[in-house]
Amino acid sequence: MEDIRIYIFAQALDNSSSDDWYEYNQNSLEKITEENTQSWVNNLIFEMTDKGEREFFNNVECYYKLNSNELLDLILLIENQQEDNIGRKSKTALIIKGYKNITLEFEQILTLFWTRTNRNLSNADLLAKQCNDILEIIKKKGPNEGGSFH
Template identity: 55%
Template structure:
Protein backbone atom coordinates (compact mmCIF):
# COMPACT_ATOMS: atom_id res chain seq x y z
CA UNK A 1 0.00 0.00 0.00
CA UNK A 2 1.24 3.47 -0.88
CA UNK A 3 -0.06 6.75 0.57
CA UNK A 4 0.38 10.09 -1.19
CA UNK A 5 -0.65 13.68 -0.48
CA UNK A 6 -1.24 16.59 -2.80
CA UNK A 7 -2.35 20.16 -2.09
CA UNK A 8 -2.14 23.24 -4.26
CA UNK A 9 0.13 26.05 -3.14
CA UNK A 10 -1.51 28.57 -0.83
CA UNK A 11 -0.07 31.50 -2.78
CA UNK A 12 1.38 32.19 -6.22
CA UNK A 13 4.94 32.39 -4.87
CA UNK A 14 4.99 28.81 -3.58
CA UNK A 15 5.04 25.39 -5.20
CA UNK A 16 2.35 22.75 -4.89
CA UNK A 17 2.81 20.24 -2.09
CA UNK A 18 3.51 16.64 -3.18
CA UNK A 19 4.37 14.07 -0.51
CA UNK A 20 4.50 10.34 0.08
CA UNK A 21 3.82 8.93 3.55
CA UNK A 22 6.18 6.06 4.25
CA UNK A 23 7.72 4.55 7.39
CA UNK A 24 5.72 6.96 9.57
CA UNK A 25 7.27 9.99 7.88
CA UNK A 26 6.56 12.35 5.00
CA UNK A 27 8.87 12.39 2.00
CA UNK A 28 8.61 15.35 -0.35
CA UNK A 29 8.09 14.27 -3.97
CA UNK A 30 10.25 16.49 -6.16
CA UNK A 31 10.66 14.28 -9.23
CA UNK A 32 8.21 15.37 -11.95
CA UNK A 33 7.70 11.76 -13.06
CA UNK A 34 6.45 10.81 -9.57
CA UNK A 35 4.33 13.97 -9.33
CA UNK A 36 2.81 13.10 -12.70
CA UNK A 37 2.05 9.56 -11.49
CA UNK A 38 0.18 10.91 -8.44
CA UNK A 39 -1.59 13.52 -10.58
CA UNK A 40 -2.71 10.81 -13.03
CA UNK A 41 -4.08 8.73 -10.14
CA UNK A 42 -6.08 11.75 -8.96
CA UNK A 43 -7.59 12.28 -12.42
CA UNK A 44 -8.22 8.57 -13.00
CA UNK A 45 -10.05 8.11 -9.71
CA UNK A 46 -12.06 11.35 -9.81
CA UNK A 47 -13.11 10.75 -13.43
CA UNK A 48 -13.72 6.98 -13.38
CA UNK A 49 -14.08 5.98 -9.73
CA UNK A 50 -17.20 5.45 -7.66
CA UNK A 51 -18.01 8.30 -5.28
CA UNK A 52 -19.10 8.56 -1.65
CA UNK A 53 -19.32 11.81 0.34
CA UNK A 54 -19.55 13.05 3.90
CA UNK A 55 -19.48 16.65 5.10
CA UNK A 56 -15.74 17.40 4.70
CA UNK A 57 -14.64 14.40 2.60
CA UNK A 58 -15.34 13.26 -0.94
CA UNK A 59 -14.10 9.75 -1.61
CA UNK A 60 -13.46 8.30 -5.07
CA UNK A 61 -12.46 4.65 -5.31
CA UNK A 62 -11.87 1.81 -7.72
CA UNK A 63 -11.41 -1.89 -7.08
CA UNK A 64 -8.22 -3.09 -8.78
CA UNK A 65 -7.79 -6.75 -7.79
CA UNK A 66 -9.71 -9.42 -5.92
CA UNK A 67 -9.04 -7.91 -2.55
CA UNK A 68 -7.48 -4.49 -3.26
CA UNK A 69 -8.58 -0.98 -4.15
CA UNK A 70 -7.29 2.50 -4.90
CA UNK A 71 -8.93 5.54 -3.39
CA UNK A 72 -8.62 9.28 -3.09
CA UNK A 73 -10.01 11.36 -0.26
CA UNK A 74 -10.58 14.98 -1.28
CA UNK A 75 -10.60 16.81 2.02
CA UNK A 76 -11.99 20.24 2.76
CA UNK A 77 -10.18 21.57 5.82
CA UNK A 78 -11.92 24.96 5.51
CA UNK A 79 -8.85 26.77 4.25
CA UNK A 80 -8.58 29.27 1.41
CA UNK A 81 -5.55 30.29 -0.61
CA UNK A 82 -4.27 33.84 -1.07
CA UNK A 83 -6.70 34.35 -3.98
CA UNK A 84 -9.73 33.25 -1.95
CA UNK A 85 -10.07 29.81 -3.57
CA UNK A 86 -10.90 26.84 -1.39
CA UNK A 87 -7.79 24.76 -0.77
CA UNK A 88 -8.35 21.01 -0.56
CA UNK A 89 -6.04 18.18 0.38
CA UNK A 90 -5.92 15.05 -1.76
CA UNK A 91 -4.98 11.92 0.19
CA UNK A 92 -4.37 9.06 -2.24
CA UNK A 93 -4.12 5.42 -1.20
CA UNK A 94 -2.86 3.02 -3.85
CA UNK A 95 -3.31 -0.75 -3.79
CA UNK A 96 -4.90 -1.01 -0.37
CA UNK A 97 -5.72 -4.54 0.75
CA UNK A 98 -9.15 -4.81 2.36
CA UNK A 99 -7.83 -6.84 5.30
CA UNK A 100 -5.25 -4.12 6.00
CA UNK A 101 -5.65 -2.37 9.32
CA UNK A 102 -7.08 1.12 9.15
CA UNK A 103 -4.70 4.03 8.78
CA UNK A 104 -4.27 6.58 11.55
CA UNK A 105 -5.77 9.41 9.51
CA UNK A 106 -5.44 11.92 12.33
CA UNK A 107 -1.70 11.27 12.59
CA UNK A 108 -0.92 11.38 8.89
CA UNK A 109 -3.14 14.40 8.18
CA UNK A 110 -1.58 16.21 11.12
CA UNK A 111 1.91 15.50 9.76
CA UNK A 112 1.01 16.76 6.29
CA UNK A 113 -0.93 19.81 7.40
CA UNK A 114 1.77 20.88 9.86
CA UNK A 115 4.50 20.38 7.25
CA UNK A 116 2.59 22.45 4.67
CA UNK A 117 1.16 25.10 7.04
CA UNK A 118 -2.46 24.03 6.61
CA UNK A 119 -5.45 24.68 8.82
CA UNK A 120 -5.64 22.13 11.68
CA UNK A 121 -8.97 23.31 13.13
CA UNK A 122 -11.04 20.51 11.60
CA UNK A 123 -8.43 17.76 12.07
CA UNK A 124 -10.36 15.47 14.45
CA UNK A 125 -13.64 15.76 12.58
CA UNK A 126 -11.99 15.23 9.19
CA UNK A 127 -9.93 12.26 10.43
CA UNK A 128 -13.11 10.63 11.74
CA UNK A 129 -14.82 11.12 8.38
CA UNK A 130 -11.79 9.69 6.56
CA UNK A 131 -12.01 6.61 8.80
CA UNK A 132 -15.72 6.28 7.97
CA UNK A 133 -15.03 6.51 4.23
CA UNK A 134 -12.19 4.00 4.46
CA UNK A 135 -14.44 1.49 6.23
CA UNK A 136 -17.27 2.03 3.70
CA UNK A 137 -14.92 1.31 0.79
CA UNK A 138 -13.48 -1.77 2.53
CA UNK A 139 -17.01 -3.15 3.01
CA UNK A 140 -17.96 -2.42 -0.60
CA UNK A 141 -14.76 -4.13 -1.73
CA UNK A 142 -15.69 -7.23 0.25
CA UNK A 143 -19.13 -7.27 -1.35
CA UNK A 144 -17.71 -6.68 -4.83
CA UNK A 145 -15.76 -9.94 -4.83
CA UNK A 146 -18.37 -11.94 -2.89
CA UNK A 147 -21.07 -11.36 -5.52
CA UNK A 148 -19.22 -13.08 -8.41
CA UNK A 149 -18.25 -15.92 -6.08
CA UNK A 150 -21.90 -16.31 -5.06
CA UNK A 151 -23.06 -16.28 -8.68
CA UNK A 152 -20.52 -18.93 -9.68
CA UNK A 153 -21.57 -21.11 -6.75
CA UNK A 154 -25.25 -20.64 -7.57
CA UNK A 155 -24.56 -21.50 -11.23
CA UNK A 156 -22.78 -24.70 -10.22
CA UNK A 157 -25.63 -25.72 -7.91
CA UNK A 158 -28.25 -25.02 -10.58
CA UNK A 159 -26.18 -26.95 -13.14
CA UNK A 160 -26.05 -29.98 -10.86
CA UNK A 161 -29.77 -29.66 -10.11
CA UNK A 162 -30.71 -29.51 -13.80
CA UNK A 163 -28.39 -32.42 -14.55
CA UNK A 164 -30.06 -34.49 -11.84
CA UNK A 165 -33.56 -33.51 -13.03
CA UNK A 166 -32.76 -34.37 -16.65
CA UNK A 167 -31.59 -37.86 -15.63
CA UNK A 168 -34.93 -38.37 -14.01
Protein backbone atom coordinates in the same frame (compact mmCIF):
# COMPACT_ATOMS: atom_id res chain seq x y z
CA MET B 1 2.06 -8.76 -2.78
CA GLU B 2 1.86 -5.08 -3.59
CA ASP B 3 2.60 -2.69 -0.73
CA ILE B 4 0.27 0.11 0.23
CA ARG B 5 1.43 3.55 -0.93
CA ILE B 6 0.09 6.82 0.49
CA TYR B 7 0.50 10.13 -1.32
CA ILE B 8 -0.69 13.56 -0.23
CA PHE B 9 -1.17 16.56 -2.49
CA ALA B 10 -2.42 20.11 -2.02
CA GLN B 11 -2.21 23.11 -4.31
CA ALA B 12 0.02 25.99 -3.32
CA LEU B 13 -1.57 28.58 -1.05
CA ASP B 14 -0.17 31.46 -3.11
CA ASN B 15 1.22 32.06 -6.59
CA SER B 16 4.82 32.35 -5.38
CA SER B 17 4.87 28.85 -3.85
CA SER B 18 4.91 25.41 -5.39
CA ASP B 19 2.28 22.73 -4.91
CA ASP B 20 2.84 20.33 -2.04
CA TRP B 21 3.56 16.71 -3.07
CA TYR B 22 4.47 14.15 -0.41
CA GLU B 23 4.59 10.44 0.18
CA TYR B 24 3.80 9.11 3.65
CA ASN B 25 6.03 6.27 4.89
CA GLN B 26 6.41 4.82 8.38
CA ASN B 27 5.16 7.87 10.28
CA SER B 28 7.10 10.39 8.20
CA LEU B 29 6.65 12.49 5.08
CA GLU B 30 8.99 12.52 2.12
CA LYS B 31 8.69 15.42 -0.32
CA ILE B 32 8.15 14.28 -3.90
CA THR B 33 10.41 16.35 -6.13
CA GLU B 34 10.62 14.17 -9.24
CA GLU B 35 8.27 15.44 -11.92
CA ASN B 36 7.63 11.90 -13.17
CA THR B 37 6.29 10.85 -9.76
CA GLN B 38 4.24 14.05 -9.41
CA SER B 39 2.81 13.44 -12.88
CA TRP B 40 2.01 9.80 -12.05
CA VAL B 41 0.17 10.81 -8.84
CA ASN B 42 -1.64 13.60 -10.70
CA ASN B 43 -2.76 11.15 -13.40
CA LEU B 44 -3.97 8.76 -10.69
CA ILE B 45 -6.05 11.60 -9.19
CA PHE B 46 -7.65 12.34 -12.56
CA GLU B 47 -8.25 8.65 -13.33
CA MET B 48 -9.86 8.00 -9.95
CA THR B 49 -12.10 11.08 -10.02
CA ASP B 50 -13.14 10.26 -13.59
CA LYS B 51 -13.69 6.49 -13.41
CA GLY B 52 -13.88 5.55 -9.74
CA GLU B 53 -16.96 4.88 -7.63
CA ARG B 54 -17.91 7.88 -5.46
CA GLU B 55 -18.89 8.35 -1.81
CA PHE B 56 -19.37 11.63 0.02
CA PHE B 57 -19.42 12.16 3.78
CA ASN B 58 -19.54 15.70 5.21
CA ASN B 59 -16.17 17.30 4.31
CA VAL B 60 -14.64 14.25 2.63
CA GLU B 61 -15.30 13.15 -0.94
CA CYS B 62 -13.94 9.75 -1.90
CA TYR B 63 -13.35 8.04 -5.24
CA TYR B 64 -12.31 4.39 -5.25
CA LYS B 65 -11.93 1.23 -7.30
CA LEU B 66 -10.60 -2.28 -6.95
CA ASN B 67 -7.31 -2.65 -8.82
CA SER B 68 -6.04 -5.68 -10.75
CA ASN B 69 -4.46 -7.14 -7.58
CA GLU B 70 -7.83 -7.04 -5.78
CA LEU B 71 -6.59 -4.20 -3.60
CA LEU B 72 -8.49 -0.96 -3.18
CA ASP B 73 -7.19 2.29 -4.68
CA LEU B 74 -8.83 5.41 -3.33
CA ILE B 75 -8.52 9.16 -3.18
CA LEU B 76 -9.96 11.25 -0.38
CA LEU B 77 -10.57 14.91 -1.23
CA ILE B 78 -10.60 16.64 2.14
CA GLU B 79 -12.04 20.10 2.77
CA ASN B 80 -10.19 21.50 5.79
CA GLN B 81 -11.53 25.08 5.68
CA GLN B 82 -8.32 26.25 3.98
CA GLU B 83 -8.29 29.02 1.38
CA ASP B 84 -5.44 30.23 -0.76
CA ASN B 85 -4.42 33.88 -0.86
CA ILE B 86 -7.12 34.78 -3.42
CA GLY B 87 -9.96 33.04 -1.61
CA ARG B 88 -10.17 29.70 -3.43
CA LYS B 89 -10.82 26.61 -1.30
CA SER B 90 -7.74 24.46 -1.11
CA LYS B 91 -8.53 20.78 -0.67
CA THR B 92 -6.07 18.11 0.37
CA ALA B 93 -5.92 14.97 -1.77
CA LEU B 94 -4.99 11.85 0.18
CA ILE B 95 -4.25 9.07 -2.31
CA ILE B 96 -4.05 5.48 -1.10
CA LYS B 97 -2.84 2.86 -3.57
CA GLY B 98 -3.14 -0.80 -2.67
CA TYR B 99 -5.29 -0.63 0.47
CA LYS B 100 -6.25 -3.99 1.98
CA ASN B 101 -8.10 -3.82 5.28
CA ILE B 102 -5.44 -2.31 7.55
CA THR B 103 -5.82 0.47 10.09
CA LEU B 104 -4.76 3.86 8.81
CA GLU B 105 -3.89 6.67 11.21
CA PHE B 106 -5.64 9.44 9.29
CA GLU B 107 -5.24 12.02 12.06
CA GLN B 108 -1.51 11.42 12.26
CA ILE B 109 -1.10 11.57 8.47
CA LEU B 110 -3.17 14.74 8.06
CA THR B 111 -1.65 16.52 11.07
CA LEU B 112 1.86 15.76 9.85
CA PHE B 113 1.10 17.02 6.33
CA TRP B 114 -0.82 20.13 7.38
CA THR B 115 1.85 21.07 9.93
CA ARG B 116 4.67 20.60 7.40
CA THR B 117 2.85 22.65 4.74
CA ASN B 118 1.56 25.37 7.10
CA ARG B 119 -2.12 24.59 6.64
CA ASN B 120 -5.16 24.74 8.88
CA LEU B 121 -5.18 21.73 11.18
CA SER B 122 -7.68 22.88 13.79
CA ASN B 123 -10.20 20.24 12.73
CA ALA B 124 -7.80 17.38 11.91
CA ASP B 125 -9.41 15.05 14.45
CA LEU B 126 -12.91 15.59 13.01
CA LEU B 127 -11.71 15.17 9.41
CA ALA B 128 -9.74 12.04 10.33
CA LYS B 129 -12.93 10.57 11.81
CA GLN B 130 -14.79 11.40 8.58
CA CYS B 131 -12.03 9.65 6.57
CA ASN B 132 -12.39 6.57 8.79
CA ASP B 133 -16.19 6.69 8.48
CA ILE B 134 -16.13 6.90 4.69
CA LEU B 135 -13.62 4.04 4.51
CA GLU B 136 -15.93 1.91 6.67
CA ILE B 137 -18.86 2.71 4.33
CA ILE B 138 -16.81 1.54 1.35
CA LYS B 139 -15.59 -1.63 3.09
CA LYS B 140 -19.17 -2.57 4.06
CA LYS B 141 -20.28 -2.29 0.43
CA GLY B 142 -17.61 -4.73 -0.66
CA PRO B 143 -16.95 -5.69 -4.27
CA ASN B 144 -19.68 -7.14 -6.45
CA GLU B 145 -19.22 -10.28 -8.56
CA GLY B 146 -17.53 -8.27 -11.30
CA GLY B 147 -14.85 -7.06 -8.89
CA SER B 148 -15.98 -3.45 -8.69
CA PHE B 149 -17.80 -1.88 -5.79
CA HIS B 150 -21.57 -1.29 -5.87
